[in-house]
Amino acid sequence: MSVTNSSSGVRSPSRAPFYRAVGDEVEVFRAAARRGLPVLLKGPTGCGKTRFVEAVAHELGRDLITVAGHEDMTSADLVGRFLLKGGETVWVDGPLTRAVRTGALCYLDEIVEARQDTTVVIHPLADHRRELPVDRLGVTVPAAPGFQLVISYNPGYQSVLKNIKESTRQRFIAIELDFPPPDAETEIVAHEAGIDPDTARVLVRIGNAIRNIDGSPLREVSSTRMLILAGGLVAEGLGLRRAVQAAIVETLSDDGDVIRALGELVDALLPAP
Known part of the structure; x- marks a missing residue:
């Protein structure tokens, strides 16, 4: 991992992404990762939140599944849905479910852009239960070893109507990032x-x-x-x-x-x- 102390898909880069640490953010994330604790990244647009996640995922040897939040995002976009394939109806896991099953690091970028009722689906994953209810299948999927949830948002940009609910925030370890010196x-x-x-x-x-x-x-x-x-x-x-x-x-x-x-x-x- 190139760390010095001075849309969705799986990413497992062969070369370490360059990230220049400017504080103790890497150490805090490592400690949270050892406990499987979810992490909330706060910081302005373009300050390096995504690159930070890519770098720590590489260091930890975790596959990284990234989901970009948007206003039309529903819980089905995260969890999964039934689709028609070859004349049959089949279940297709969403990115969050794939991460839970495989023990990947799941990064929900700008999560507050999604509808607030969508974010509730992450609550059982972000507390002691570490499980994902999949209501349409009638099952609950336990998080595989190594799974970690990371979300991000820009507190200076979001409006009062688009903010993270307290019931969500209090489940996360928070790391604030800013533009480097x-x-x-x-x-x-x-x-x-x-x-x-x-x-x-x-x-x-x-x-x-x-x-x-x-x-x-x-x-x-x-x-x-x-x-x-x-x-x-x-x-x-x-x-x-x-x-x-x-x-x-x-x-x-x-x-x-x-x-x-x-x-x-x-x-x-x-x-x-």
């Missing part, structure tokens, strides 16, 4: 985008300046993910200013005045030609 973020951007540290440092400076705008009109700020995307364009030969415009400025807003203001901020931070 500048030195760590520079290392991450340089590594992931394949660019030199000086260019990565400029991108991080721009990212932090946008995050710290007083009275910002932006719903989201420049994430580490966006900085990596901008760096990737630079690595492909695009000029730094154009890369920032395409991957950060134009992505953050559709408002012409906001785009112009962000462009002026970027121009002030770019090194002189």
Whole structure:
């Protein structure tokens, strides 16, 4: 696991995903994993929550099943449903049920995007019972050894109407992630985008300046993910200013005045030609 201390599917990567730890998040997750405790990851969009899960799953030698939450998600999307195949009606396990049966790590990304009645299905898995009722089959599936449940959400982005119920939250160990400090973020951007540290440092400076705008009109700020995307364009030969415009400025807003203001901020931070 590349950890230094300074849609759904199964993923079992052969090479360790790069993750740069900035606190004790890895140690907390390891302790929770040894007990099979469910984990709640909190943090802004693009700060590295998914990469963190990929990295710890690799270190623990667990298959990883990831499910992206959305407003139309139902409990059947997680648990499974009957489908017609070749003229016969057959039961097909959902991703959560597959993880429970096989002892995989199941990551429910942005779970609050799903309907609240959908999240109730995870309660028996997230407490001492460690079992999944499959009502349509009339059975209860015990969690296989190694199974662990991880959910994530962005508390700064969600509205009052889209939040995690207290009855759900209190079943989880919480780990808060945030954008890394500048030195760590520079290392991450340089590594992931394949660019030199000086260019990565400029991108991080721009990212932090946008995050710290007083009275910002932006719903989201420049994430580490966006900085990596901008760096990737630079690595492909695009000029730094154009890369920032395409991957950060134009992505953050559709408002012409906001785009112009962000462009002026970027121009002030770019090194002189």
